[in-house]
Amino acid sequence: MSYKTVLVHVDETSRSNLRVKVAADIATFANAHLIGTAVTGVSRFIYQDGNISASDPNLTIHLNFLRERAEKAIVGFNKTIEEFDLSSHESTIANDEAGGGIGLQARYSDLVVLGQTNPDEPSPSVLPDFPEYIVMNSGRPVLIIPYAGDFATVAKRPLISWDASRESTRAVTDAIPLLKRADLVQVAIFNSKASPDAHGEQPGADIALFLARHGVKVEVSVHKTSTDIGNALLSLSHDLDSDMIVMGGYGHSRLREMIMGGVTRTILESMTIPVLMSH
Numbered sequence: 001m002s003y004k005t006v007l008v009h010v011d012e013t014s015r016s017n018l019r020v021k022v023a024a025d026i027a028t029f030a031n032a033h034l035i036g037t038a039v040t041g042v043s044r045f046i047y048q049d050g051n052i053s054a055s056d057p058n059l060t061i062h063l064n065f066l067r068e069r070a071e072k073a074i075v076g077f078n079k080t081i082e083e084f085d086l087s088s089h090e091s092t093i094a095n096d097e098a099g100g101g102i103g104l105q106a107r108y109s110d111l112v113v114l115g116q117t118n119p120d121e122p123s124p125s126v127l128p129d130f131p132e133y134i135v136m137n138s139g140r141p142v143l144i145i146p147y148a149g150d151f152a153t154v155a156k157r158p159l160i161s162w163d164a165s166r167e168s169t170r171a172v173t174d175a176i177p178l179l180k181r182a183d184l185v186q187v188a189i190f191n192s193k194a195s196p197d198a199h200g201e202q203p204g205a206d207i208a209l210f211l212a213r214h215g216v217k218v219e220v221s222v223h224k225t226s227t228d229i230g231n232a233l234l235s236l237s238h239d240l241d242s243d244m245i246v247m248g249g250y251g252h253s254r255l256r257e258m259i260m261g262g263v264t265r266t267i268l269e270s271m272t273i274p275v276l277m278s279h
Contacts, residue, residue, distance in 0.1 A: 003030040003177050007109035009102050010036045010077045010091075011123060012069055015115050017080050019145045022154050022274065023113040024084040026143075030177060034089040035109065036077035038070035039101040041125025066125060067093070098126040099133040106138035111174075116271055118147035131268060132260055135249040141174035141278045142249075146271045151243060154274050155179070159242035160187045161233050161263075162207050164198035167248025171278040172207065175246045178276070179216045186240050187211075187220045190229050230266025237273060249277035 008023035010016050020036060027034035042063060074091045081089055094101030106112045117128050127133070135142045145151075155178040162168055172179075179185050192203040200206060204220030211218045225232040237245055250261030260268065267275055 001173070001176055003027070003032045003110040005033045005035065005109040005111075006030070007035045007037060007102070007105055007112045008077075009098065009112075009114040010038050010073045011125065012073050012076075013115065013118070013121055013123060015118070015145065015147055016073060016076060018151075019113055019115050020077055020080045022143070022145060022151070024081050024086060024089075025154070026111065026113070026178070027086055027089070028084050029181060031087050032110070034081065034086055035105070036074065036081070036089070036091045037094055037102060037105055038073040038077075038092075039094045039096055039098045039125050040066040040070050041097055041123075042066060042095065069125065098130045099137070102130075103134055103138050106134060106140045106142075109140060112138060112140050112142045113145065114142065115145050116147045116268065121147070132249075132251065135277045136251055136279050141171065141276055143244075143274055143276045144268070144271065145274050149272060151274065153243045155181060155244045156183050157240070157242050158182050158185050158244040158246055158276075159233075159237050159240060160185060160207075161245060161247040162187050162189050162204065163248070164207075165248055165250075167250055167279055169248075171246050171248045171276060172211070174278045175276050176211075176214055176216070178244070179211065179246075180214060182216065185211065185216050185218045186242065187218055188233065188236055189220070189222045190225055190232060192222055193224075228262065228266060230263040230270070233263070233267065234270060234272060243273055245271070245273060245275045247275065247277055249279040251279075 006023050006027040070093045131144050189203045192199045203222050208218045208220050250264045
């Protein structure tokens with residue numbers, strides 16, 4: 001498996017430039033096509049069946065404002081990627097809200113890069129549950145960049161949260177192009193005795209062998225914790241000096257509301273390094 005199309009969500013927030021740099025770096029080493037997409041933030045359904053009335057000047061002004069924001073974000077994207085030796089790239093504006101616009105385009109991409117929701121920097125074009133929605137509905141791996149912190153490297157020392165579930169398996173498989181590039185991959189297993197049938201007599205041995213066959217240099221560690229596994233995972237990533245977490249995304253949607261699992265919710269709210277999630 002390799003990444004041939006990398007999609008990054010761009011906007012006018014202060015962290016958009018960092019997201020673009022991370023996505024461009026991945027696209028460069030993977031020799032992949034990079035797509036930078038901004039969204040207007042208005043559902044595409046409002047444009048259908050003549051729902052927009054030219055006689056409503058207030059609506060027109062608001063739509064023009066949102067379009068101008070998206071256009072400025074694309075200008076920033078095109079300026080940032082000038083420093084990268086990309087094989088090919090493009091920029092687009094989606095007349096849609098973020099979940100619909102990015103979610104649809106994600107299905108034709110190998111990797112999606114977007115930002116963690118920053119409660120102190122709300123956006124008129126992005127709903128607060130945007131990362132959760134894309135993880136749960138796009139069918140693609142999603143690399144989420146925290147809204148705080150600087151990252152000298154991404155995916156050089158990744159930490160895999162392994163619980164032998166379908167979601168965790170999907171995340172590890174989706175991350176292989178990045179894991180093969182890493183200097184060292186750490187696999188962490190928490191409370192393995194809670195699922196002895198899944199882990200076997202030697203927890204982590206099977207996933208380590210699987211990754212080794214892909215040329216990944218891997219180490220396994222087994223941990224027992226009585227506290228929240230999400231916080232234990234974040235603490236371990238700090239102790240190991242990890243620069244990315246790979247994990248399954250757990251939850252379901254109820255209409256548009258995302259109901260996330262406890263560990264997933266903790267990581268989405270409190271991440272300190274980039275996180276690759278798959279559902």
